[in-house]
Amino acid sequence: MNDMRIVRKDVDMNDTKISAKKVQVFYGDTHAIKDVDVEIKDKTVTAFIGPSGCGKSTFLRCLNRMNDTIDICRVEGNILLDGEDIYDKRVDPVQLRAKVGMVFQRPNPFPKSIYDNIAYGPRIHGLAKNKADLDEIVEKALRRGAIWDEVKDRLDAPGTGLSGGQQQRLCIARAVATEPEVLLMDEPCSALDPIATLQVEELIDELRENFSVVIVTHSMQQAARVSQKTAFFHLGNLVEYGDTEQIFTNPQDERTESYITGRIG
């Protein structure tokens, strides 16, 4: 009881990791993202919130060029990672995605052993010199994914045999195994129960020490719990971006207020 400090979730890093300027995204004729400017800080959890179809996932997918895989999708504007344009012709999207990892809505482990799920990325990126190296990488990633203690005795068992929450933490461990700098998470807890959700949230908070995390979530409470910065998207526009505390206690834009308080805008 002698610790009287309130744990404030301040942004302790002011370096910009990703800087997006005037980003536009089109799906065919549909203008999905309109003129979005945002600076994502390093070693900070940034939450993207907004109603379905507001463009938050689309924008997230711009950050590691996942939209390249959609033929009719066109991205304009600049997205800089550490000051370098990720849409530059010389950038290899595969290398980019090793730097900017991603975790999806539903856990999607490979139909392989737990060990191989983690080892896959480091192997193809040549991060391990030998088996001992690889073992070490796998253990470190599983520890970071907060799942090591649960799986260390059955690394050869199939990843798909784990529970949903464990599978998702396995996927997060897989994403961090390649030592990314940014971790994108697209509704990582929507298929999890409340306890597994809290475990993943705790994990996200720990990951913040090493990575910049960007999370898309439909749960406003989750955004409030895990993030230091929050961006509210609406109809393809970035309506408001600020410190999470400010967004949830005193939003400046009426649309943000309507959305987070659950009103018809």
Next chain:
Amino acid sequence: MHNDSKHIASAFDRDLEAIQAMIMKMGGLVEVAIKDAAQALEERDVELSEKVRLSDKAIDQLEESVNEEAARLIALRSPTASDLRTVLTVMKISTNLERCGDYAKNLAKRTGVLVNMSPIEGAAPSIRRMAREVEEMLRLALDAYIQRDTGLANEVRHRDLDVDQMYNALFREFLTYMMEDPRNITACMHLHFIAKNIERMGDHATSIAEQVIYLTTGEMPEDARPKGDVTSQTALGAEDL
């Protein structure tokens, strides 16, 4: 920023309206208590002062209900932004009103003692004027609350200066009476506590006005609130008489 549009969950709107209705009901009871207590003092009406003492129970019960409802709203609805500020401010305002109710009850109790003493000339009407001013401030503060009117709230904050000045004048008057004749001391002490308590009610009305500003703007007023109570630095000697 405040938002007038409806929640998607209509029960949430009903809950927020209900809790604010409790505040208005409390406010109404407190206004009547102040008015009746001051009237009972001036008219030396023991029956009316007894009524004031009994009515405080209803105010206390309402405060408890407000707290329970606020806790329920926080637990079940996780209010954010202006909804959160509404819940936080109703809790504070109910505390302010409950204190005012206590002061009115205390006034009524002291009236029960004072009726057995010879009256101090001019004191009761002055106290009644002061009570009327505070009652008006409280009414305006609650109007400002319901209308989310920061202009009106600021007006209330500045009116507290008048109450403070009335109290300063009474304070000096009582000192004078006591120095004139020690037999006045008991009555003057009671009257002084009454005046002090009414002055405190003015502070509570001011605090409610500040809550209105916080509720509407998200920030507490920055300028220091006007203060006019100088009695804590007042020394009155025989040479002043």
